[in-house]
Amino acid sequence: MDRFLGESLYHRSFDNGLKVYVLPKKDFNKVFSMYSTHYGSIDSEFIVPDTKEHLKVPEGIAHFLEHKMFEMEYGNVFEKFAELGTSVNAFTSYNNTTYLFSTTSHFEESLKLLMEFVETPYFTEESVEKEKGIITQELRMYEDEPDWQILINLLRCLYHNHPIRIDIGGTVESIAKIDVDTLYKCYNTFYHPSNMILFVAGCIDPEQVFNLVKQQQDKKGLSSQPTINRIYPEEPDTINEQLCKISLDVSQPQLLIGFKDIDVGYDGRPLFKKELTVAILLDILFGKSSELYESLYEEGLIDERFSFSYEGQKDYGFCAIGGETKDPEKLYNKVLKCIAENKQKGISQEELERVKKKFIGGFIQGFNSLEFIASSFVSYYHKNINLFDYVRVIDEITINDLNERLKLLFNTSRHARSIVLPKT
Amino acid sequence: MSNIFTHKTLQNGIDLYICPTNKFKTISIYFFLHQNLKSETATKTALLPYVLKRGTEKFTTSRSISLFLDDLYGSGMGGDILKRGETQIVSFFMDMVHPKYVEDQDIFDKAMLVFADMILHPVKEDGGFKKDYVNQEKDVLKRNIESLYNDKFNYAIERCFQEMCKDEAYSIYKYGNIEDLDGINNKNLYEYYTDCLKSCPIDIFVMGDVNEQEITDKIEKQFYFERGKVIEVGTGFSKKEVKQERFVEERQNLNQGKLSMGFRTKTRYGDDDYYALMVYNGILGGGTHSKLFSNVREKASLAYYAFSRIEKAKGLMVVSCGIEFDDMQKTIDIIKKQLDDIRQGEITDYEYESTIKSLTNSLKEVQDSPSSIISMYLDGIINGIHEPVEDMIYKLKKVTKRDVVEVAHKIDLDTIFFLNKK
Numbered sequence: 001m002d003r004f005l006g007e008s009l010y011h012r013s014f015d016n017g018l019k020v021y022v023l024p025k026k027d028f029n030k031v032f033s034m035y036s037t038h039y040g041s042i043d044s045e046f047i048v049p050d051t052k053e054h055l056k057v058p059e060g061i062a063h064f065l066e067h068k069m070f071e072m073e074y075g076n077v078f079e080k081f082a083e084l085g086t087s088v089n090a091f092t093s094y095n096n097t098t099y100l101f102s103t104t105s106h107f108e109e110s111l112k113l114l115m116e117f118v119e120t121p122y123f124t125e126e127s128v129e130k131e132k133g134i135i136t137q138e139l140r141m142y143e144d145e146p147d148w149q150i151l152i153n154l155l156r157c158l159y160h161n162h163p164i165r166i167d168i169g170g171t172v173e174s175i176a177k178i179d180v181d182t183l184y185k186c187y188n189t190f191y192h193p194s195n196m197i198l199f200v201a202g203c204i205d206p207e208q209v210f211n212l213v214k215q216q217q218d219k220k221g222l223s224s225q226p227t228i229n230r231i232y233p234e235e236p237d238t239i240n241e242q243l244c245k246i247s248l249d250v251s252q253p254q255l256l257i258g259f260k261d262i263d264v265g266y267d268g269r270p271l272f273k274k275e276l277t278v279a280i281l282l283d284i285l286f287g288k289s290s291e292l293y294e295s296l297y298e299e300g301l302i303d304e305r306f307s308f309s310y311e312g313q314k315d316y317g318f319c320a321i322g323g324e325t326k327d328p329e330k331l332y333n334k335v336l337k338c339i340a341e342n343k344q345k346g347i348s349q350e351e352l353e354r355v356k357k358k359f360i361g362g363f364i365q366g367f368n369s370l371e372f373i374a375s376s377f378v379s380y381y382h383k384n385i386n387l388f389d390y391v392r393v394i395d396e397i398t399i400n401d402l403n404e405r406l407k408l409l410f411n412t413s414r415h416a417r418s419i420v421l422p423k424t
Numbered sequence: 425m426s427n428i429f430t431h432k433t434l435q436n437g438i439d440l441y442i443c444p445t446n447k448f449k450t451i452s453i454y455f456f457l458h459q460n461l462k463s464e465t466a467t468k469t470a471l472l473p474y475v476l477k478r479g480t481e482k483f484t485t486s487r488s489i490s491l492f493l494d495d496l497y498g499s500g501m502g503g504d505i506l507k508r509g510e511t512q513i514v515s516f517f518m519d520m521v522h523p524k525y526v527e528d529q530d531i532f533d534k535a536m537l538v539f540a541d542m543i544l545h546p547v548k549e550d551g552g553f554k555k556d557y558v559n560q561e562k563d564v565l566k567r568n569i570e571s572l573y574n575d576k577f578n579y580a581i582e583r584c585f586q587e588m589c590k591d592e593a594y595s596i597y598k599y600g601n602i603e604d605l606d607g608i609n610n611k612n613l614y615e616y617y618t619d620c621l622k623s624c625p626i627d628i629f630v631m632g633d634v635n636e637q638e639i640t641d642k643i644e645k646q647f648y649f650e651r652g653k654v655i656e657v658g659t660g661f662s663k664k665e666v667k668q669e670r671f672v673e674e675r676q677n678l679n680q681g682k683l684s685m686g687f688r689t690k691t692r693y694g695d696d697d698y699y700a701l702m703v704y705n706g707i708l709g710g711g712t713h714s715k716l717f718s719n720v721r722e723k724a725s726l727a728y729y730a731f732s733r734i735e736k737a738k739g740l741m742v743v744s745c746g747i748e749f750d751d752m753q754k755t756i757d758i759i760k761k762q763l764d765d766i767r768q769g770e771i772t773d774y775e776y777e778s779t780i781k782s783l784t785n786s787l788k789e790v791q792d793s794p795s796s797i798i799s800m801y802l803d804g805i806i807n808g809i810h811e812p813v814e815d816m817i818y819k820l821k822k823v824t825k826r827d828v829v830e831v832a833h834k835i836d837l838d839t840i841f842f843l844n845k846k
Binding site for chain 2: 249
């Protein structure tokens with residue numbers, strides 16, 4: 001029970017390694033569930049646990065697998081969910097693949113169905129070929145989205161070898177190489193219960209969930225699997241390229257500035273603390289309450305969509321700052337100047353306290369949403385982080401942490417720029 | 425299940441809706457000002473929330489407001505424009521953490537004061553809004569209008585409706601027109617705003633763990649000002665007959681073609697057959713159980729997304745998907761076949777039942793988010809309907825396949841818009 005939030009979290013571990021978490025919200029109408037594996041687009045090289053085979057798989061296969069999981073021997077599992085009136089979906093990120101549903105009735109059947117289809121791989125050559133047409137259109141759609149293209153290009157600038165530089169969905173060429181056999185190998189490696197988490201939030205009794213899961217897992221009789229050996233290429237501390245410029249059919253230029261974080265190699269609470277420290281830092285420097293934001297806005301260099309974020313994982317981290325602008329060069333110079341000045345003068349205690357308050361309030365507000373609770377908990381869980389440590393970690397952050405992180409992360413020798421220009 | 429709003433009309437005619445509930449961690453205040461969507465005023469209306477957000481008499485800059493809100497545990501305040509049929513709505517919201525979770529019992533009063541000040545006491549200069557702010561926001565709005573072009577998904581839908589409703593107010597973009605910006609200055613915009621406050625219908629919503637009487641008194645005090653006769657605002661619902669199907673093509677440098685097909689449903693929210701239309705839309709393109717998902721995506725592998733959506737105030741529907749450029753005709757044929765099939769009554773039990781269950785599920789889910797609850801209630805106000813969710817679900821469940829076929833016969837394809845490559 002978290003007295004601060006007035007919420008309780010229930011937890012059960014199963015012998016095969018599966019972890020289940022339930023957060024009841026009795027006065028909500030729906031139940032929202034996420035079933036997630038710690039397997040994303042960057043896991044394209046690994047040792048198959050039982051055969052010890054060293055495998056390098058086509059780019060985009062984790063995402064392809066996600067699409068194909070919905071296929072069952074009897075047909076499409078979408079239909080079964082639709083018959084229950086339950087909406088089901090899935091998404092693949094660089095690090096995780098997550099299946100989710102929400103329902104206001106038929107929770108038991110929906111949860112059984114979710115576990116059943118995620119735990120039943122069924123791929124045929126014909127259906128794999130057919131999916132290539134659908135995913136090609138998904139990739140084409142992203143090719144026309146400037147926000148996505150500018151980020152991918154930034155990551156290609158920041159990284160030499162790490163697979164984060166490759167699109168989550170792969171390319172039309174790489175997905176053409178995907179076959180049934182490789183899909184099964186990926187499935188068997190990464191969809192083991194010991195690599196997965198089930199999170200349920202909403203109007204539900206935790207014991208009911210645990211009992212359902214137990215019945216389902218007992219049927220399978222799997223034992224725990226040792227840690228998966230994932231292989232990532234050696235990534236130098238330097239950046240790959242300083243600048244990437246492309247032209248798209250857009251109305252005005254876009255700029256994204258990135259800094260490569262080389263203080264990596266750890267997860268858990270230290271990673272949580274780093275993430276929140278950087279988030280506070282970014283808010284102080286570039287948020288709506290900052291001097292920089294005010295002057296950029298008044299000069300017409302940015303609008304409300306100006307944004308900044310930090311992505312922190314065990315093996316990589318980067319921050320990205322930017323948005324649409326009429327003058328990418330000027331915006332770039334102003335952002336860098338602001339960073340240099342702040343490194344000089346340092347962040348003040350007052351600024352830190354203000355943003356801490358804002359973050360704590362934002363965190364509490366997030367608990368209005370089952371989707372926020374589930375998706376934050378799950379993505380943090382895969383990094384060995386407990387979401388419920390949030391307020392304690394925020395409390396821990398000192399002004400020294402902030403100023404040290406400022407110098408460490410915003411090292412100008414490790415930054416790059418991605419620009420999208422309108423086609424002329 | 426229902427979140428009941430109590431309704432009270434304040435002395436000056438503002439409608440206040442309060443829903444005391446302890447389901448959420450927040451207290452939300454929403455403000456809506458309704459205006460008819462007209463070319464003469466659309467751009468001015470669109471500028472209002474952006475100019476008003478820039479400063480109050482007390483907090484004269486956006487930054488000072490933002491600093492103040494950070495200190496109120498990151499209370500979120502914002503404003504934007506909504507378009508529902510041929511109405512344009514200036515909307516503002518304020519979401520704050522309920523004081524019981526933090527050590528600041530005055531959050532509500534402080535937050536409401538800055539919220540009311542933003543709307544009623546903006547920073548002024550020479551009898552108008554502050555000049556610099558108006559000029560900057562004109563520039564921001566111009567870029568905002570232009571940036572629709574970058575979002576090909578929404579661009580293709582918006583352009584389809586624009587072509588289809590060329591001679592109707594509905595063709596006006598919710599953010600207005602770039603050409604109108606030149607004629608707007610700090611003074612005429614302020615005058616326009618003063619008129620709007622006097623004559624446009626205004627709704628205020630409050631939702632959260634609050635005492636109804638206490639909130640009513642506070643709102644009554646903060647939002648009291650003289651108003652005149654309130655205008656009628658209409659959604660421009662039309663039963664326009666389609667004389668001939670049109671095809672419009674536009675070319676850009678693209679990797680994927682975007683197909684949008686615009687229809688006239690001649691049915692609006694409040695009509696007896698509205699729920700039949702909802703079911704129709706669900707069967708056609710409202711999810712993974714729909715004909716479009718199964719035939720355009722799953723069977724023919726032509727698209728990643730393919731759906732239909734209804735505009736319930738004006739009486740329109742759009743079908744949209746992203747495809748290879750060369751597949752356009754093939755895709756149109758498949759889509760038309762689905763519409764024909766429904767008209768012929770070829771609706772499986774699976775399609776029909778899944779649709780009703782999925783719509784019921786969505787209606788119940790709305791009740792789990794303050795902004796969705798308020799938005800649904802607002803839709804009711806706009807269309808002159810007051811019905812609790814239970815009634816909606818009841819009516820939905822009563823829809824038969826025959827009702828769906830009947831409503832299908834009213835639907836006409838008006839315009840096909842295709843975003844092609846250069």
